[in-house]
Amino acid sequence: MEHYLYKQANALLNQVAIDLSGDTASFLVHYWGVVPKHYDNHVHRHSFFEVCYVMHGEGNYSDHDCIYPLSTGTMFISRPGIWHQIRSDTGLALFFVAFEVIESKSSLTIINQFNELAENMHVVIPDAQSSPSVQIFNAILGLVKSGAPANEDMYRHLCHSLLKSFLYLFKSQSVTTGDLTIQDTSGSRLMHRAKLYIDDNLSSSLHLKHIAQYLNISERHLSRLFLQHLGQSFIHYLQEKRVQKSVEMLMSSEMAVKEIAKIAGFESVHYFTRVFTNKIGVSPAKFRKTQFSDNLKPRK
Structure with a gap:
């Protein structure tokens, strides 16, 4: 993926896809990130969900007491309140999004499903390239790459669908841009x-x-x-x-x-x-x- 796409994806997603509302599910996105080289970070935790997709590279991910290998095509989720860490000696090309459910605007079914996801122990999906989640992500990047004028409603619709798709991905496994730098450095x-x-x-x-x-x-x-x-x-x-x-x-x-x-x-x-x-x-x-x-x- 060309470096300019990292710039454009970061800019567009963080500008138009923060408050994502739907009929049964609404989300508040804290941040999006598409970075070419992500190395080690410190052990930490969030009060929200964070889902990451490895576009290229190798490393490992620790979730509580478990360590999982990361490679191209892996998707993994950090659950609220769980200590975790990403490590890579060579750097990971990484896509990630941090979000939470807006309960006042979401159905009880969606709220319960995401509460269950927060307790789900299956947090890493190897070889997720063919999953609906990655297909939606690729569609988003395809729009960015096309250079066509940004249709905010289209981006929001795709991003909303992406966040909802995480429910089924992880649950099924358990039974214009401005002058930005390459990373999300605004x-x-x-x-x-x-x-x-x-x-x-x-x-x-x-x-x-x-x-x-x-x-x-x-x-x-x-x-x-x-x-x-x-x-x-x-x-x-x-x-x-x-x-x-x-x-x-x-x-x-x-x-x-x-x-x-x-x-x-x-x-x-x-x-x-x-x-x-x-x-x-x-x-x-x-x-x-x-x-x-x-x-x-x-x-x-």
């Missing part, structure tokens, strides 16, 4: 994915390099994106998210401060107390007693 989309990653892995040890590997960009690029889009460093943003999480738990639960520190991702109670006090102005224990009175506002 700053706003990358920051959206970075923030989702942080939210879903907040209790883990998070480092800039782990998120950069997940996004398939350099640490320097990611650091620059935080400054450009959020006006603060990665460390500052991460601390604020962890303090925000701890504030919510202090106000809504009776958990011990030590347990809250762990869930919020702080390496020790001492470090948690120091950061919290610096941001809020009082210690976690005192904050809980005051129940966040009006005169206690987070420090910048």
Whole structure:
């Protein structure tokens, strides 16, 4: 596949195929990706589904405690809440989409089917080239490659059908473009994915390099994106998210401060107390007693 197609596919899908509504099933797409060289990423998890298709290359995929080989034609799914990782020494040409069901706009049958899919243990489909899912994907790429004016309704219809097809693929196995770079490197989309990653892995040890590997960009690029889009460093943003999480738990639960520190991702109670006090102005224990009175506002 020519490199310019990666650019066009990324641009079009992320522009026109985000809110996908249908009669019985509606989806919110967090991001699409079509990348020529995907190497290792850090062990992580999502609060949503992510389905990947290996267009070319070899590697492996770990899902919880299982490791599966990846090769050309393999399709695999990452389920909500499951720790997983992609590894490849030579790089994978990879298509992926991250999405969730909009339950308020979907039928009970569809909701139940995707809930069952989240519990499905058959997560890797080798030799999926002839499956309806891959055929739909190829139809999408065919539209991109044709160079014809983009028909947004046609793209949305195909993408909606693609997401629904995943139900049957995995279930059956268990019984115009702009000046973009080759990868999905639009700053706003990358920051959206970075923030989702942080939210879903907040209790883990998070480092800039782990998120950069997940996004398939350099640490320097990611650091620059935080400054450009959020006006603060990665460390500052991460601390604020962890303090925000701890504030919510202090106000809504009776958990011990030590347990809250762990869930919020702080390496020790001492470090948690120091950061919290610096941001809020009082210690976690005192904050809980005051129940966040009006005169206690987070420090910048």
